[in-house]
Amino acid sequence: MNVDKLLIGEIMDIACKAGKIILENGGEIYRVEETMLYICRTFGMKESECYATPTSIVISIIDAQGEVHTRMMRILSRGTNLFKVEAVNQFSRSIMQNPVTIEEAKARLQEINSSPSYPLWLTTLAAGLGTSAFTVIFGGGLSHFLWGFLLGAVLRLLISALEHIQLGYFTANLLCAATAATGGWLLASFGLLPEWWIVTISAMMLLVPGLLFTNALRDTVAGDLVSGISRGLEALSIAAALGFGAAAALMILTMLGSR
Amino acid sequence: MIKNFLLSAIATISFGILFNVQKKNLLLAGVNGGLGYLLFSISTVNGFESHVGMFIASLGISVFAEIFARLQKAPASVFLAAALIPLVPGGTLFQFALNLLEGNNELALECGIRTILEAGALAVGIIVVSSLTKVFTRRVLRQKQTGSIPNQ
Numbered sequence: 001m002n003v004d005k006l007l008i009g010e011i012m013d014i015a016c017k018a019g020k021i022i023l024e025n026g027g028e029i030y031r032v033e034e035t036m037l038y039i040c041r042t043f044g045m046k047e048s049e050c051y052a053t054p055t056s057i058v059i060s061i062i063d064a065q066g067e068v069h070t071r072m073m074r075i076l077s078r079g080t081n082l083f084k085v086e087a088v089n090q091f092s093r094s095i096m097q098n099p100v101t102i103e104e105a106k107a108r109l110q111e112i113n114s115s116p117s118y119p120l121w122l123t124t125l126a127a128g129l130g131t132s133a134f135t136v137i138f139g140g141g142l143s144h145f146l147w148g149f150l151l152g153a154v155l156r157l158l159i160s161a162l163e164h165i166q167l168g169y170f171t172a173n174l175l176c177a178a179t180a181a182t183g184g185w186l187l188a189s190f191g192l193l194p195e196w197w198i199v200t201i202s203a204m205m206l207l208v209p210g211l212l213f214t215n216a217l218r219d220t221v222a223g224d225l226v227s228g229i230s231r232g233l234e235a236l237s238i239a240a241a242l243g244f245g246a247a248a249a250l251m252i253l254t255m256l257g258s259r
Numbered sequence: 260m261i262k263n264f265l266l267s268a269i270a271t272i273s274f275g276i277l278f279n280v281q282k283k284n285l286l287l288a289g290v291n292g293g294l295g296y297l298l299f300s301i302s303t304v305n306g307f308e309s310h311v312g313m314f315i316a317s318l319g320i321s322v323f324a325e326i327f328a329r330l331q332k333a334p335a336s337v338f339l340a341a342a343l344i345p346l347v348p349g350g351t352l353f354q355f356a357l358n359l360l361e362g363n364n365e366l367a368l369e370c371g372i373r374t375i376l377e378a379g380a381l382a383v384g385i386i387v388v389s390s391l392t393k394v395f396t397r398r399v400l401r402q403k404q405t406g407s408i409p410n411q
Contacts (some may be wrong), residue, residue: 026278028336081279082337089334117279130273133266137296137345156277201350205270206277208349217382243356 005069008045008061010102012071015039015050017109019057020073021088026080028215029224032057035092042095043102053226054078054234078234087112120160127156127206134202144198151183151203159206169234170241173207177245180204185253200246207242209235263300267345268293275341284337287327292342295320299346310376316346317384325392335392339385348377 015036022032032052036059040048047062057073091108100108118126131152135144158179162172184200187193213235220228271292275285298319302312324338331337351374358367 026340027334031334080277080340082334082340083279083281086281086333086337090332118276123277126273126276130270130277133270133273134345136266137263137270138350201353204353205344205349208347208352213352213378214343214347214381214385217378218385221382221386239352239356242353243360246353247357247360 004063007102008063008069009071011040011043011045012059012061012069014043014102014105014109015059016057016071016073017106017113018088018092019050019052019059020075021109021113022085023052023054023057023075024077024079025084026078026082027085027089029053029219029227030222031085031089035088038092038096039105042092042099053224054230081117083117084112084115087115120157123160124153124156128153131155131199131202131206134205135198138198138202140198140202143193144202147187147193148199148202151180151187151199152206154183155180155203155206170237173238173241174245176207177204177242178249180207181246181249182253185250189253189257204242204246207238209238212238260297260300264293264297267296270345271341274344278341280337280341281333284327284331284333287331288338288341291320291323291327291338292345294323295342296345309373310380313346313348313377314380314384317343317381318388320346321385321388325388335389343381346381348374351377 018039019032019036022035029052033050036050036052036057037048040050040059040061045061045063048060050057050059052058055075057075058070059072060068060070062068088109091112095105117123128149129152131148132145135148140148155176158176159172162175167175180200180203181196183203184193184196184198187199188196193199212231216228216231216235218228219225219231268289272285272289275288280288295316299312299316302315303309307315320339320342321335324335324342327333327338328335351370355367355370355374358364358370
């Protein structure tokens, strides 16, 4: 009886950790819930229910005696790392065909969670190149392409520095938007670019919550209403931070510039 | 047209790296991003409204993402998330916030409505394809009677 309870605790721990990895790295709500239920079923828990939102996971398992066991987990960080989502997804499918022990499952989840991301120099290059591509899509020329690369790379470094000191997403986005607007404005006022907004908006594409906004609508239409509302609110508050940061920076700069 | 295809593919691959997509999936994600923007440009050039173009493009990239997901045995969102970036109305959303703060309420309203329409069109396209694939894979599984779980 006691052993049984310990076992169920361990199963819930594995299911919660798997769900947490998917949720923290930008997976969909239905994927989190499905994965957790697969894991419970694999370990022989036929009757289980699970509920996930972007900020928390709740799981309940009913054992053979009819007793209900529940575990709740809080989700604090939200980012995008699609490799981890893919890896946990494959893990939950593979253990259905080739059963593993509890220790093995834990070790593999730990391995997935600590898997390395791309190095900073590569993501910085990617951010620069992405910004450059957007400047041309928005109608810029060669000078926009080159300065956009620089601004995007600088912005990426700033983002990772702000992530490192854990400033919080609202203020971090505010500062990044102010930096992007200042960079574009300075380039234009030194006569290096004909207008400020092309490089600024392109660099802002690194920040705008377009994906979050689309995901929010996707959750809402799919019936995950709570998630839809909270993701929508997150997207709106990021958009507000970006707009405020850029507008404040431009206002100060034009005041200084007119003097 | 070809220039836009290449540029969106480059932007998609860059965002793929930022989203930590695996190396073996990056190129296909980039192709998908390029195709999405190509579909969008073709539709708008032929006189469709921008949100209708978004809908057509999002249908296209969702279908390709599902096909690539089956080929590479990975979740469809690996190919979808970065490919959406050139399409998402980030620029309009930013203009909406900026206009609102500067007091240009009419312009802000116009940008806001455009953002909602375009983002909504993108979401509807994705949802239509993903619900249809779910029905389809369930059918195929039942016919095969294998009982294995689709890798999606």
